[in-house]
Amino acid sequence: MSETTQSGPMLSADGVPLKTSLARALRRQKIRALLLISPLLAFVLITFIIPIASMLFRSVGVLYLDMYRAVEAKAHTRLGSRLNYEQSGISSLFRTSGRKLEDVGEDFEDFFKDADSGMVKGPFWHGLMQGEGGEDLLNDRLGLLTDLTSLEASSDLGFTLSGETAALLPWAARAYADWALFTAIVDEDDVSKKKPWAGVYAALALDLADPATQSAVAAYSGSGAAELQAAVANIADMPATEFRAYFEDIDDKWVSGETWALLKVFGSQYTSGYFLNAVDMKLTPDGIEQRPDNERLYLKLFNRTLIMSMIITVSCILLGYPVAWLLANLPMRSANVLMILVLLPFWTSLLVRTSAWKVLLQQQGVINDIFVWLGFVADDARLVMMNNSTGTIIAMTHILLPFMILPLYSVMKTIPPSYLRAAKSLGATNWTAFWRVYFPQSVPGIGAGSILVFILAIGYYITPEIVGGTDGVFISNRIAYHISSSLNWGLAAALGTILLAVVMLLYWLYDRIVGIDNVKLGG
Amino acid sequence: MASTTQEFRPPFATFTAPLSALLAALFGFVVGNAYGEPWIGFVMGGVLGAIIAFAIDKLPFGRTQSRLGTIVILGLAGLMTGSAGGVVSGVLIGAVLSWFIYWLDRGEYRKNVPLYYTAGQTLWHNAFMLICGLIFFFLIAPLLPVMWLSFNAQDFFTFTPEMLNFEAAGYSLKHYRNFLTTEEWMIPLKNSLIIAPIATVISVSLGTLAAIGLSQSHVPARRAIMAILISPMIVPLIISATGMFFFYAPLGNWIELNLGLSQTFVGYVKVILAHAVLGVPFVIITVTATLVGFDNSLTRAAANMGANPVTTFFRVQMPLILPGVISGGLFAFITSFDEVVVVLFVGSARQQTLPWQMFTGLREQISPTILAAATILVVISIMLLTTVELLRRRSERLRGMSPG
Structure with missing residues (x-):
């Protein structure tokens, strides 16, 4: 310590300024911590956060449709029913048009049959289209098919698309690829043997109608060249490729501006239509307007979800507070025994508890049996406690009660019992001592428990689905319905986004008030 | 004071007898109601209750004798109805009634309250106990x-x-036999036993590492990272499930097409990864809670004595935080073992798990085999709960936090 008079920065043992050395140590520590966290963080971000975020973008809807393929995949009616939310009648338009498109395609098929009978057989097409270099196009079409049908692709298609043909006959290649994928995946048939859909002929006709393609075909020498050239030679006999006229024949709604305006509104890459639908408004070609009263479903559902979650939260507070108080004030040993009674339902499978309530609440169930046996309720007037909101509220209060008791308990545990005694020795009555001294200190526990219970309640799916009937379902059940039954994914995603926004707000509040790291599980 | 040498006895005629009669009258009302004559039952019950209270107070029988006597008498009365149910309810009413009369008559209702409590305060204390008892009943029954x-x-x-x-x-036992012998239940059970342990291992190993990182003193953006890692517990399951469905479906297709893996295998991988994410918050919460009590000077001491970080972790830190890690793992296990929504969306029929089978069973065909499965699950959860409790006590004992 001889150099106490040295000016300049303080140095560490190796001669580096202490400040730098400490900063380096700190940085190293931070990096080590982040390295430990990073695998899990990456895992959660990639498989959880990003998928949910991308789902939210889906809610500003992507609608692309290849009509003919949709006809075969039976998905056109789904698009129709999706749009039907917007304008009734469109669904049936899609359905009838789908059937008539087949007839249009067959006219073209007849033409090619006359030109060269080999052209309406599977091997000609397979030879024409089979090759290398068209993988990207094929994968694009595969993506569209799996989007529409929610099928899982198998690894073996038995077919690869030729890049050369795809460049020569773009429409036919796309139509054939759709057909081939559909045949291989959905029908599980051999692509090379079967003859394609009539729609593929229409697509080929569309290609051949183009003079540039006609000259390219003349120069083409690959498989099927002879047949194609024969068809070009007879091109004058080919039915007109005026598809607008065909669609007009099918239904003149197709040429009405209103239909296309609607398709445009919902067909653009991003649309707010689903969001508006989710709050019972609708997007019309003229602007945004509120739906008529009898169609306002989702606001009602959101309201109901919020109100029922609140009722459940309040009943959990009412039932949880005395129990938490008792647990916090009993001697450790007996409190631990009673704690098991709280933790056992917490650890028991959700489905077990839900089925238990089904056993108890149904009309021939235990509670009704006891009431009837005691004579409180006539046998023919059994109480309806299930398949309505009562059932959902009772069962969910039971299921979520431990989530209220545990945070309340951990807060109450920290309140010294001497405060109550001090208040009483100063002359407070029991009630005053509780209300003015104990209760204010337990409010953080109530806050923590309530937010936790509310967050969990608002997103519940299983219990309302089983005991809720129609009156007792939550917004989650509607989302699940739109995803798995009505296939209106855009609307489902929009409803989900709104629900998620509410939950995130509460989560943020919880983090603010309680702190995420203060969540306790099992005492 | 008399109460110190001789036990406290409340007045019989104005306290014990009327209250006993009242409880017995209520039982009488309920039983009478079952036969359509509630008020006759009420009066008969009241009279019977007063007689039994009188007998217990005045006759020189011991506690066991008089309680057994009451139970036998009421059980015989139940037998007169001619059904086993009548006997059982008679015995139950006898047990409750005789306990209640003793509780009043011997002044036991004041046992747990301070001597200075007024009658009103004592009444409130016991009413509060009754309320708590009913809530526990609601939880377990x-x-x-x-x-x-x-x-x-x-x-x-x-x-x-x-x-x-x-x-x-x-x-x-036919529902248990059905559960254990039919493929309908054994395949889901097998799937659950494949998926849950692997998902648990993934979430525990990644989660423990991250929890150790998070509990270091200087972590940038600690709050935000914590919020992200806990979010799978908070985000409504239906939203998680939908998001994962849109993520895993094309990913799975791509893997099958390009890497040539079988559809079944990819299906399992998808469900396992999805469940692993759901288990992460539980591991993070329990392990960070355990690490709060961890003395960091131990790792420094180990490093000082020449141990490298890996040795330090496995020989010093791990044994001490093991209880927390295991209970976190059990939480993750039960999360996956109990999960329906995500597996419904992400999995295919080949990955059908036990909860999935129960869920479809509850919705569609109602067979008591579900109840057999439920009972087995309750037994499993009791075992898991016991393990967690023992681990928690051990951990607290290790840290000297409780008398154990």
Whole structure:
């Protein structure tokens, strides 16, 4: 310590300024911590956060449709029913048009049959289209098919698309690829043997109608060249490729501006239509307007979800507070025994508890049996406690009660019992001592428990689905319905986004008030 | 004071007798109501209750004798109704009534309150205890009929008269046999036992590492990272499930097409990864909670003595935080073992798990085999709970936090 008079920065043992050395140590520590966290963080971000975020973008809807393929995949009616939310009648338009498109395609098929009978057989097409270099196009079409049908692709298609043909006959290649994928995946048939859909002929006709393609075909020498050239030679006999006229024949709604305006509104890459639908408004070609009263479903559902979650939260507070108080004030040993009674339902499978309530609440169930046996309720007037909101509220209060008791308990545990005694020795009555001294200190526990219970309640799916009937379902059940039954994914995603926004707000509040790291599980 | 040498006895005529009569009258009302004559039952019950209270107070029988006497008398009264259910309710009423009379008569209701409490305060204390008891009953009781009904000999979800009369013909193990022998239940059980442990291992190993990182003193953006890692517990399951569905479906297709893996295998991988994410928050919460009590000077001491970080972790830190890690793992396990929504969306029919089978069963065909499965699950959860409790106590003992 001889150099106490040295000016300049303080140095560490190796001669580096202490400040730098400490900063380096700190940085190293931070990096080590982040390295430990990073695998899990990456895992959660990639498989959880990003998928949910991308789902939210889906809610500003992507609608692309290849009509003919949709006809075969039976998905056109789904698009129709999706749009039907917007304008009734469109669904049936899609359905009838789908059937008539087949007839249009067959006219073209007849033409090619006359030109060269080999052209309406599977091997000609397979030879024409089979090759290398068209993988990207094929994968694009595969993506569209799996989007529409929610099928899982198998690894073996038995077919690869030729890049050369795809460049020569773009429409036919796309139509054939759709057909081939559909045949291989959905029908599980051999692509090379079967003859394609009539729609593929229409697509080929569309290609051949183009003079540039006609000259390219003349120069083409690959498989099927002879047949194609024969068809070009007879091109004058080919039915007109005026598809607008065909669609007009099918239904003149197709040429009405209103239909296309609607398709445009919902067909653009991003649309707010689903969001508006989710709050019972609708997007019309003229602007945004509120739906008529009898169609306002989702606001009602959101309201109901919020109100029922609140009722459940309040009943959990009412039932949880005395129990938490008792647990916090009993001697450790007996409190631990009673704690098991709280933790056992917490650890028991959700489905077990839900089925238990089904056993108890149904009309021939235990509670009704006891009431009837005691004579409180006539046998023919059994109480309806299930398949309505009562059932959902009772069962969910039971299921979520431990989530209220545990945070309340951990807060109450920290309140010294001497405060109550001090208040009483100063002359407070029991009630005053509780209300003015104990209760204010337990409010953080109530806050923590309530937010936790509310967050969990608002997103519940299983219990309302089983005991809720129609009156007792939550917004989650509607989302699940739109995803798995009505296939209106855009609307489902929009409803989900709104629900998620509410939950995130509460989560943020919880983090603010309680702190995420203060969540306790099992005492 | 007399109460120090001789036990406290409340006045019989103005306290014990009327209250006992009142409780007995209520029982009488309920029983009478079952036969359509509630008020006759009420009066008869009241009279009977007063007589029993008088007998217990004045006659020189011991506690066991008089309680047994009451139970036998009421059980015989129940026998007169001619059904096993009557006997059981008679015995139960006898047990409750005689306990209540003793509780009042010997002044036991004041045992747990301070001597200076007024009558009103004592009443409130006991009413509060009753309320708490009822809430505990509400928590536990719904599970009991499930276990009872799982032994039903009929294919119903409801009690049969044979079951209520405790006849052997009303009971059978056939639902358990059905559960253990049919593929319909064994394949989901097998799937659950494949998926849950692997998902648990993934979330525990990644989660423990991250929890150790998070509990270091200087972590940038600690709050935000914590919020992200806990979010799978907070985000509504249906939203998680939808998001994962849109993520895993094309990913799975791509893997099958390009890497040539079988559809079944990819299906399992998808479900396992999805469940692993759901288990992460539980591991993070329990392990960070354990690490709060961890003394960091131990790792420094180990490093000082020449141990490298890996040795330090496995030989010093891991044994101390192991209880927290295991309970976190059990939480993650039960999360995956109990999960329906995500597996419904992400999995295919080949990955059908036990909860999935129960869920479809509850919605569509109602067979008591579900109740057998439920009973088995309750037994499993009791075992898991016991393990967690023992681990928690051990961990607290290691840290000297509780008397154990």
